[in-house]
Amino acid sequence: MFRTEVAYQSRSGTVIPLAPHLQPSLACVFERQPIEIFEPGQPIFWQSDPAKHVFEIVEGLVRVFKILSDGRRVITGFLYAGDLIGISLMDRYLYGSEAVAKTRVRRFSRQSFQQKMDQSPEFRPSLFARLSDEMAAAQEQMVLLATKTAEERVCTFLVLTARRDREAFVMSRLDLPMTRQDIADYLGLTIETVSRTFSSLASRGAITPEGRHQYRIKIEKLMTLAGEVAAFHDGSDMHDGVNARQFASA
Amino acid sequence: MFRTEVAYQSRSGTVIPLAPHLQPSLACVFERQPIEIFEPGQPIFWQSDPAKHVFEIVEGLVRVFKILSDGRRVITGFLYAGDLIGISLMDRYLYGSEAVAKTRVRRFSRQSFQQKMDQSPEFRPSLFARLSDEMAAAQEQMVLLATKTAEERVCTFLVLTARRDREAFVMSRLDLPMTRQDIADYLGLTIETVSRTFSSLASRGAITPEGRHQYRIKIEKLMTLAGEVAAFHDGSDMHDGVNARQFASA
DNA sequence: CGCGCCGTTGAGCATTGTCAAATGCGGTGG
DNA sequence: CCACCGCATTTGACAATGCTCAACGGCGCG
Numbered sequence: 001m002f003r004t005e006v007a008y009q010s011r012s013g014t015v016i017p018l019a020p021h022l023q024p025s026l027a028c029v030f031e032r033q034p035i036e037i038f039e040p041g042q043p044i045f046w047q048s049d050p051a052k053h054v055f056e057i058v059e060g061l062v063r064v065f066k067i068l069s070d071g072r073r074v075i076t077g078f079l080y081a082g083d084l085i086g087i088s089l090m091d092r093y094l095y096g097s098e099a100v101a102k103t104r105v106r107r108f109s110r111q112s113f114q115q116k117m118d119q120s121p122e123f124r125p126s127l128f129a130r131l132s133d134e135m136a137a138a139q140e141q142m143v144l145l146a147t148k149t150a151e152e153r154v155c156t157f158l159v160l161t162a163r164r165d166r167e168a169f170v171m172s173r174l175d176l177p178m179t180r181q182d183i184a185d186y187l188g189l190t191i192e193t194v195s196r197t198f199s200s201l202a203s204r205g206a207i208t209p210e211g212r213h214q215y216r217i218k219i220e221k222l223m224t225l226a227g228e229v230a231a232f233h234d235g236s237d238m239h240d241g242v243n244a245r246q247f248a249s250a
Numbered sequence: 251m252f253r254t255e256v257a258y259q260s261r262s263g264t265v266i267p268l269a270p271h272l273q274p275s276l277a278c279v280f281e282r283q284p285i286e287i288f289e290p291g292q293p294i295f296w297q298s299d300p301a302k303h304v305f306e307i308v309e310g311l312v313r314v315f316k317i318l319s320d321g322r323r324v325i326t327g328f329l330y331a332g333d334l335i336g337i338s339l340m341d342r343y344l345y346g347s348e349a350v351a352k353t354r355v356r357r358f359s360r361q362s363f364q365q366k367m368d369q370s371p372e373f374r375p376s377l378f379a380r381l382s383d384e385m386a387a388a389q390e391q392m393v394l395l396a397t398k399t400a401e402e403r404v405c406t407f408l409v410l411t412a413r414r415d416r417e418a419f420v421m422s423r424l425d426l427p428m429t430r431q432d433i434a435d436y437l438g439l440t441i442e443t444v445s446r447t448f449s450s451l452a453s454r455g456a457i458t459p460e461g462r463h464q465y466r467i468k469i470e471k472l473m474t475l476a477g478e479v480a481a482f483h484d485g486s487d488m489h490d491g492v493n494a495r496q497f498a499s500a
Numbered sequence: 501c502g503c504g505c506c507g508t509t510g511a512g513c514a515t516t517g518t519c520a521a522a523t524g525c526g527g528t529g530g
Numbered sequence: 531c532c533a534c535c536g537c538a539t540t541t542g543a544c545a546a547t548g549c550t551c552a553a554c555g556g557c558g559c560g
Contacts, residue, residue, distance in 0.1 A: 066393055068478040074393045089382045094389060118371060131381050132339045138388035139344060143316055143324045145395035146438030150516070180539065188396030190517055195540055212525060212538080228318040400548065430507060443548055445508055462507080462557075 026056075026084070026126045033106040038062075038099035040177075044085065047096040054113045055085040060103025061177050064095050065185065075186040077137065078178065080164050084130065086110065101177040145188045148227060153187040154197045155226040158207070162219060173210075174217045201225075276334070276376045280306040283356040288312075288349035290427075294335065297346040304363045305335040310353025311427050314345050315435065325436040327387065328428065330414050334380060336360065351427040395438045398477060403437040404447045405476035408457070412469060423460075424467045451475075 035058060038044055044055060047067060062079040076095060079085060085097055085105075117123055144153055161176065162168040168175065176183075180198075184191045201207045206225060208216040285308060288294055294305060297317060312329040326345060329335060335347055335355075367373055394403055411426065412418040418425065426433075430448075434441045451457045456475060458466040 066389065068393070068397065070478055072397055072478070074396045076389050076392055088385055089378045090386065094386055118374070121368065124368070128339050131385070135338055135381070135385060135388065136340065136344050138385065138392065139316065139326050142326055142388065142391055142395060143318070145392060146324050146435075147318065147322055185396075191539080192518085192541085193516060195538095196516095199540070228320055228322070440549060441507080442509085442550085446548090449508070 026123060026130070031106075033108055035104050035106060038103045038105065040099055040101055042099050044097045044099065044103075044105065045093055047094070048092050051086055051088075051091055051093045051110055054087055054108045054110050056106045056108070057081050057083050057085065058104040058106060060105075061100040062097050062103055063100050063178065063182055063186075064097045066095050073185045074188075075182060076141070078161075078182075078186070087113075087127070087130065089114070100182065143228075150187075150189055150193050150197050151200070151225060152227040153189060154183075154194060154201070155206075155222045157183065157187060158215075158217060159219065159222050159226050162217060162222075168217070169219070172217050172219065174207075174215045176213050176215065276373060276380070280356040280358055283358055285354050285356060288353045288355065290349055290351055292349050294347045294349065294355065295343055297344070298342050301336055301338075301341055301343045301360055304337055304358045304360050306356045306358070307331050307333050307335065308354040308356060310355075311350040312347050312353055313350050313428065313432055313436075314347045316345050323435045324438075325432060326391070328411075328432075328436065337363075337377070337381065337384075339364075350432065393478075400437075400439055400443050400447050401450070401475060402477040403439065404433075404444060404451070405456075405472045407433065407437060408465075408467060409469065409472050409476050412467060412472075418467070419469070422467050422469065424457075424465045426463050426465065 038060070044062065045051075045053075047065075057079055059081045062083075062085065063075050064077045064079060064085065065073050065075045067073050078100070079097075086093060088094060089110075117127055144156055148156065158174065162174050165175065167173055178186075180191045180194050183189075184194045187194065189197075198207070198209075201222075202209055206218050206221040210216055283306075288310070294312065295301075295303070297315075307329055309331045312333075312335065313325050314327045314329060314335065315323050315325045317323055328350070329347075336343060338344060367377055394406055398406065408424065412424050415425065417423055428436075430441045430444050433439075434444045437444065439447075448457070448459075451472075452459055456468050456471040460466055
């Protein structure tokens with residue numbers, strides 16, 4: 001009953017694994033909230049701030065990250081239009097979040113959000129589905145970090161990022177608004193290794209730079225180079241790949 | 251409800267950061283289910299099986315893992331008494347699970363479980379809390395895999411494992427029922443590196459072998475060697491247990 | 501008592517990190 | 531419009547951590 005129609009449609013509704021987000025049901029919780037704008041680099045909230053709000057990204061790109069005591073940063077995910085930030089339901093944010101590109105969000109008090117979830121059963125399925133997707137994405141990221149080489153990581157990243165963007169997926173034209181440092185912190189690599197890998201991919205024609213943050217990509221080539229996906233029982237691969245919103249976090 | 255007490259005291263400890271899990275409310279969902287026993291190595295379910303059941307671990311130790319197409323294995327977590335398996339609410343399990351030690355579990359059909367969650371608001375807070383804890387753990391694991399050295403990983407593992415077990419935490423006596431291969435697959439290392447790291451730790455007196463799967467540990471030394479914990483503001487590194495509780499009564 | 505499995509240890513090597521310097525994109529001001 | 535400047539990015543040389551391959555050790559079980 002949690003796992004309802006809505007959740008299922010989030011998967012199968014769109015043919016291309018574009019954006020299973022934007023469940024109408026959850027989106028309309030935020031519908032009447034005013035839109036706030038965050039400029040590139042602007043924080044939305046900080047790690048261990050009291051978790052007062054839940055945010056819906058209307059448009060833009062957000063990075064979600066943890067800062068370690070030695071100053072290093074780990075990006076646990078990039079969030080796109082339709083994603084929610086801060087649903088983890090802890091009393092403090094376990095991570096910080098900043099706009100990467102100009103981002104428009106709607107804000108909802110967490111208290112009201114929880115109330116809404118409690119009182120309106122029709123919203124719960126998609127909330128749970130979202131948490132599940134997020135968990136699946138986290139596990140995929142663990143697999144990436146635990147087993148993949150630098151090149152596989154970068155290619156995986158490019159493929160999954162391309163999937164978030166219809167233009168990228170269909171037109172082979174990929175925008176990467178985030179910096180190299182962002183990518184490095186996300187993939188558990190150094191900026192130099194990321195850079196070298198991009199160069200190497202370019203030299204082999206898997207990607208072609210068209211400006212600093214735009215590339216023409218050969219998606220099949222990248223998919224091959226991305227290496228292993230979870231195995232077991234034929235259908236499962238597709239299943240995982242299609243369902244898991246690889247970048248969701250929060 | 252009192253079954254809860256039993257479970258708390260049975261083996262895995264009690265007051266210490268032991269289990270934010272085992273919220274009495276959730277435990278009693280499983281209360282009347284018969285106990286099933288899984289012997290070491292025995293699978294509970296396989297990756298991409300239809301997710302028909304939710305399990306509560308009454309006693310024992312379970313590994314949860316993904317198998318990659320090249321045969322490698324990534325262990326995404328170890329689960330202890332009081333933990334739940336299979337709450338991810340996808341229609342298929344995204345991972346396999348096997349008993350590491352002799353394990354007793356209670357099984358609940360996922361359908362009934364979801365029904366229960368839907369109909370009984372009093373259970374929802376602790377379910378949410380649990381999902382949040384799981385997410386927090388996943389993010390910590392990402393941090394570990396993205397930034398830590400072999401030694402830091404092993405020490406982190408030892409400290410966190412010790413925290414699950416009162417005897418280990420208080421008496422400095424730690425049981426590690428899992429194999430080196432399990433540990434390696436969990437920490438994103440090879441079995442050789444894990445072994446070497448154990449030897450090195452032993453030679454420096456941070457741990458003292460007392461049999462193949464038992465060690466006497468110096469927890470403070472290990473905590474130091476474990477390196478970075480998330481920074482920023484107060485003592486946010488205790489997040490796992492602390493935050494979940496707020497929902498216990500919501 | 502011996503076999504097999506799990507774990508340990510060793511040597512060499514590869515990938516990736518570190519440190520340092522050069523390059524060039526993109527924005528700004530003349 | 532062009533030149534310049536700052537900063538992200540790239541590239542290079544080198545070091546090191548952890549992996550691979552290989553052999554050995556020892557505990558447990560038949």
